[in-house]
Amino acid sequence: MKTTISYPTKEAMGKTGSWRVFRPVLHEDKCIKCWMCWVFCPESAIRKEEFPKIDYDFCKGCGVCANECPVNAIEMRREEK
Amino acid sequence: MVAIKDLPEEEYVLEGNAACPGCPITIALRTVLKALGKDTIMTVPASCSAVIQSLYPKTSFAVPTLNIAFEAAAASASGIEAALHAQGKDDVTVLAWAGDGGSYDIGLQALSGALERGTNFIYVCYNNQMYSNTGVQRSGATPYGAWTTTTWTGKKERQKNLAEIAMAHNIPYVATASIAYPTDLYRKAKKAKEIKGPKYMEIIAPCPPGWRFDMSKTVEMAKLAVETGAWLMYEFENGKLTFNGPSKGIVEGSREPKPVEDWLKMQGRFRNLTEEDIQKIKRDLKEGWEFYRKKSQLF
Ligand SMILES: Cc1ncc(C[n+]2csc(CCOP(=O)(O)OP(=O)(O)O)c2C)c(N)n1
Ligand code: SF4
Ligand code: SF4
Ligand code: SF4
Ligand SMILES: [Mg+2]
Numbered sequence: 124m125k126t127t128i129s130y131p132t133k134e135a136m137g138k139t140g141s142w143r144v145f146r147p148v149l150h151e152d153k154c155i156k157c158w159m160c161w162v163f164c165p166e167s168a169i170r171k172e173e174f175p176k177i178d179y180d181f182c183k184g185c186g187v188c189a190n191e192c193p194v195n196a197i198e199m200r201r202e203e204k
Numbered sequence: 205m206v207a208i209k210d211l212p213e214e215e216y217v218l219e220g221n222a223a224c225p226g227c228p229i230t231i232a233l234r235t236v237l238k239a240l241g242k243d244t245i246m247t248v249p250a251s252c253s254a255v256i257q258s259l260y261p262k263t264s265f266a267v268p269t270l271n272i273a274f275e276a277a278a279a280s281a282s283g284i285e286a287a288l289h290a291q292g293k294d295d296v297t298v299l300a301w302a303g304d305g306g307s308y309d310i311g312l313q314a315l316s317g318a319l320e321r322g323t324n325f326i327y328v329c330y331n332n333q334m335y336s337n338t339g340v341q342r343s344g345a346t347p348y349g350a351w352t353t354t355t356w357t358g359k360k361e362r363q364k365n366l367a368e369i370a371m372a373h374n375i376p377y378v379a380t381a382s383i384a385y386p387t388d389l390y391r392k393a394k395k396a397k398e399i400k401g402p403k404y405m406e407i408i409a410p411c412p413p414g415w416r417f418d419m420s421k422t423v424e425m426a427k428l429a430v431e432t433g434a435w436l437m438y439e440f441e442n443g444k445l446t447f448n449g450p451s452k453g454i455v456e457g458s459r460e461p462k463p464v465e466d467w468l469k470m471q472g473r474f475r476n477l478t479e480e481d482i483q484k485i486k487r488d489l490k491e492g493w494e495f496y497r498k499k500s501q502l503f
Binding site for chain 2: 132142
């Protein structure tokens with residue numbers, strides 16, 4: 124039997140960063156590196172580097188990271204047109 | 205328990221997927237697949253989880269995944285497990301990943317059959333308490349009073365308790381979890397992976413467009429569900445029931461839960477509840493905690 128096979132690809136739905144209305148902006152001076160933003164990001168768009176690194180190509184701007192950050196180190200800023 | 209910073213960095217839910225912003229499913233699946241690792245085969249029935257993968261010829265899930273008919277998650281998992289066993293590949297984890305509609309409703313007999321046959325797999329029902337993918341219809345998991353497009357004056361019936369039905373199959377492991385407690389979820393998925401036989405897990409998964417709340421509040425909503433006692437986190441292992449996190453104190457009566465109104469009032473789907481409805485919901489919750497307090501003392 125023949126069946127259709129899809130292959131794992133980043134960007135399968137394109138650059139979903141274009142969906143964003145508000146941009147999460149990290150204030151490194153406040154960040155305590157608890158990695159809550161990383162574990163909860165629904166988009167896997169935050170990477171663990173020295174500080175959380177947000178991939179704006181894919182971040183959909185949901186604001187979960189900012190909402191869960193215990194020290195308000197992430198600010199949601201309206202995207203400029 | 206493993207700390208958040210020590211969770212594996214591998215991602216099996218890739219960026220640029222088709223989930224809505226703030227989706228609970230991808231939050232849950234990221235953590236579960238971090239626990240199960242790459243040697244996992246997943247089967248997914250019709251649901252948001254099928255759509256999230258996006259379109260042929262691409263997929264956003266990085267473990268082999270079979271997309272199957274709405275009712276067939278557990279049946280297909282049984283087939284996959286049998287095929288792997290015949291090939292001597294008993295170290296591969298089989299994961300059925302289904303919604304509440306695919307689990308409580310149309311997939312129930314397949315699930316019951318697989319549990320009864322002792323299929324060596326993990327069945328996870330991510331519970332967003334409705335049929336999300338088709339635009340918010342009621343399911344057997346929709347709670348009393350909740351608006352959906354098919355219960356537009358509020359659902360008149362209580363949800364059923366599928367984890368209890370799973371336990372009645374005398375399987376080795378049943379666990380409930382919340383996306384707001386990722387290390388607890390991770391630990392439970394890891395444990396399920398190590399146990400032979402059927403494992404049933406259920407994760408509360410608040411859906412912003414379906415429950416009508418702001419997309420930034422997905423995790424907050426899953427946390428409040430636990431803190432108010434609207435959702436209980438527990439493990440049932442070898443006949444023994446253990447409650448986790450805030451649920452422990454709530455069931456034992458040593459912790460005052462937050463008022464359930466805090467949770468209800470954040471969700472547009474409960475906007476039309478009357479004071480009587482709220483009192484009924486409170487009575488039902490209390491009854492549930494009392495039932496589990498007694499049940500956990502039985503063994
Ligand atoms: C036999 C059959 N009936 C109806 C459908 C349409 N359908 C696709 S997904 C879905 C709802 C799925 O709900 P649930 O299992 O809760 O998953 P969710 O969408 O909430 O992730 C329905 C009714 C179908 N695909 N197959
Ligand atoms: S806004 Fe949402 S998608 Fe973007 S980084 Fe934060 S949690 Fe991830
Ligand atoms: S949640 Fe806040 S404090 Fe924690 S790592 Fe992210 S930005 Fe830093
Ligand atoms: S409808 Fe809800 S569960 Fe479905 S993809 Fe959107 S946020 Fe996720
Ligand atoms: Mg559902």
